[in-house]
Amino acid sequence: MSKNKIDEKELIFRKVKEKERLTFYQNAMLSVNEFATSSLGFSWKRFKRILMLNRLTFGLIAKIFMKDMVDYAVVYDNKMVAGFTILTSKENYALGNVFTIPEYRGKGLASIIVNKVTSEFSDKPIELNVDIKNEIAIHIYKKYGFKEKNRTKQFIENIPFQTKPFAKGYSAKILEYNDLENLDKLRKEIPQFDVILKAYKRGLKKSKKRALQIETQVPCALLEDNEIIGLGRAVWSKTTPHTATILASAILPEGTENYASFITFITTELIPYDIKKFNWNLSEKTKPFENSFVSFLSKPVRESIVMEKEIEIN
Structure with missing residues (x-):
């Protein structure tokens, strides 16, 4: 596969379909695989099984408890290659679950996503949480105007x-x-x-x-x-x-x-x-x-x- 950057014009941004929701969350969780394994006390294999068991309830949960949260797919060549979630509140937007599948990393998708989000959701402040070790993501967020608000530690x-x-x-x-x-x-x-x-x-x-x-x-x-x-x-x-x-x-x-x-x-x-x-x-x-x-x-x-x-x- 070519390492050339992908042009935003080649991408489709749309809401995640119900049949894609499991794949979306599996991809999103890949970036925190180690965290899910060591911190929450169960293996990645078990986590995927939990997602499968909850597959039928995802739609109901989204409708009842997460009506202000929307998952977005970034599609390239008919394939979901990246994604993100927007949570809307009265005060701001929260950006989360930002991911790019491994084989499409290094092609500028993260920058395209952040640029898209800051352009489309510009009427309120946008907040996000990024791992302190994720220097690449921090650099991208700063490039698009994000500033450090505070820090958190999880025990x-x-x-x-x-x-x-x-x-x-x-x-x-x-x-x-x-x-x-x-x-x-x-x-x-x-x-x-x-x-x-x-x-x-x-x-x-x-x-x-x-x-x-x-x-x-x-x-x-x-x-x-x-x-x-x-x-x-x-x-x-x-x-x-x-x-x-x-x-x-x-x-x-x-x-x-x-x-x-x-x-x-x-x-x-x-x-x-x-x-x-x-x-x-x-x-x-x-x-x-x-x-x-x-x-x-x-x-x-x-x-x-x-x-x-x-x-x-x-």
Whole structure:
């Protein structure tokens, strides 16, 4: 195959067809093969099997839960050679799942994709997350106006996970639906708290008899003298049945020193569900808890740069 660059005029950009969705995600995951294997605790072969098992639900998931997320195929000579995903929110666009299949790398497709995205989705800022080791991609993004916004680190830890006991007067509990009436302090002090709370409400309302359960969660509350001063939850799905993600950033400043103890409480509650590992991200949202928590963690499995391209004002 010639190593000549491909001209954008030779390419077709279109939405991924339902019958192509499995192939799309297999190709997208090739770039994180090592991450999926070592971090999430299962082999690439098993990951592909999970994709196959979920094949019939992809369309339903996309329609119900991902109506603002669109997968795009880049077609050359009737073949999907690259792709990307655009997630639309009120504030911005998020660019993800950018891939080029191995035999078409080095032909300028990544630059064409980024140029296309920045041209077509120019009415809002565009945000993306790129591995800190992916120097080629970082160079391309900078070339098209993306600037570093912040950095993230991903940690994977085993369960049981021990840190330190709660300080006197502090404790934690499983969040119950009745507790939602006693969150005025959090609502006043935490930005966009009502948006955060929606995720907890969905989990509390979820029926065990529901035919299709995409996500399972354990919602918890951090307390100071029996008053709720923070929320945190563990989330996992059928695709990663033994690894949960810990989401715990809606916590008032007075709970910071007990953050590690709160995470230990949450992870202990996962043991009956046969959860073996948990994933926690140091990000802009969890930065306030870095000093009180990161010392209990092992080395990060992945470090990323969050980049953003702002709206260009002519």
